[in-house]
Amino acid sequence: MSTSITSERAARQPVPPRRSVASLRAPAAAPSASLNRLSVRWQAALTAAQDAVHAAAGGHPALAPAEAGERDRRLAQEREVVSRLLEEAARTEHVRLVRGIAARPR
Numbered sequence: 001m002s003t004s005i006t007s008e009r010a011a012r013q014p015v016p017p018r019r020s021v022a023s024l025r026a027p028a029a030a031p032s033a034s035l036n037r038l039s040v041r042w043q044a045a046l047t048a049a050q051d052a053v054h055a056a057a058g059g060h061p062a063l064a065p066a067e068a069g070e071r072d073r074r075l076a077q078e079r080e081v082v083s084r085l086l087e088e089a090a091r092t093e094h095v096r097l098v099r100g101i102a103a104r105p106r
Helices: 002-012 031-057 063-092
Strands: none
Touching: 031 063
């Protein structure tokens, strides 16, 4: 198909009305609900990651004990950082964080 035919077809097609980006977004949830939902998801992700490290360290030859210890340490640091960031966001938004990131027992 030649370019002139393609451009003629494109010119004949109706142009859809422009929509603002704001109209495409889902309605915003209350800050407290969003932060608490985010906290629960972070908690689940960090717990799953730590469970995976502990399972792999329990005899999997691909993960040396030193590597498992390092990954466990880094996950604990990430847990602390995420906890602080969520608490800071809650203070900034003036909301109560119901479900913070819990420290994971070793």
